[in-house]
Amino acid sequence: MLIVATLVLGAGLYAFQPWKLWQNETVNEALPTASAAPGPASSSTAAGTTAPPSPSGPQTLAQGALISHEHSTTGTVxxxxxxxxxxxxxxENLDTSNGPDLRVWLTDAPVKEGKEGWDVFDDGKYVSLGKLKGNRGDQNYEVPADVNLADYTSITIWCDRFNVSFGAAALQAA
Known part of the structure; x- marks a missing residue:
């Protein structure tokens, strides 16, 4: 009987990993820099006019504020x-609870507040950008080149183990 109880306790601890609720992992990454391909500052068009140079810095395409679902979650994406x-x-300024098997997903699901938002993200189309690096701070996730951003309207911090959203943000064009 003691062996069975120990096995059940061990399995429960592995599944829930309750100690993570008191452990914070802060990640502070700078915005990645990528150099533009060298080339002329401007180019001539067929009409003989000069096209403006391509932007020299990062461009924000879309953004949103994180809302809480299963756990209190704040910050921007x-x-x-x-x-x-x-x-x-x-x-940026992410603050959420730590948990087992947290992922960052781009999704086509609407962002709903409260419990109604917990289970909507795995019902439709989503792309996993990888494991959440930390539950606090500023962090970056590469979006694969073949992902059509027009197909995705939100992001979620998704707990894969329990199929629940910790927090999410609707993406609005910048």
């Missing part, structure tokens, strides 16, 4: 295009 054309999803 931005989709950023770097000068080389690559795209990054960036959390």
């Amino acid at each position: 931005k989709l950023i295009r770097l000068p080389d054309g690559s795209r990054t999803l960036r959390f």
Whole structure:
């Protein structure tokens, strides 16, 4: 009987990892820099006019404020295009609970407040950008080149183990 109780307790601790609720992992990454391909500052068009140079810095394509779902979650999220054309999803001032198996997803689901928002994100289309690096701070996630951003309207910090959103943000064009 003691062996069974120990196994059940061990399995429960592994599944829930309750100690993570008291452990914070802060990640403070700078916005990635990518150099634009060298080339002329401007180019001639067929009509003989000069086209403006491409932007020299990062461009915010969309952004949103995080709302809480299963756990209190605050901060902002931005989709950023770097000068080389690559795209990054960036959390700024993120603050949420730590948990087991947290992922960052781009989704096509609407962001709903409260319990109604917990389970909507795995019902439709989503792309996992990887494991959440930390539950606090500023962090970056590369968006694969083949992802059509027009197909995705929100992000979620998703607990894969329990199929629940810790927090989410609707993305609005910048």
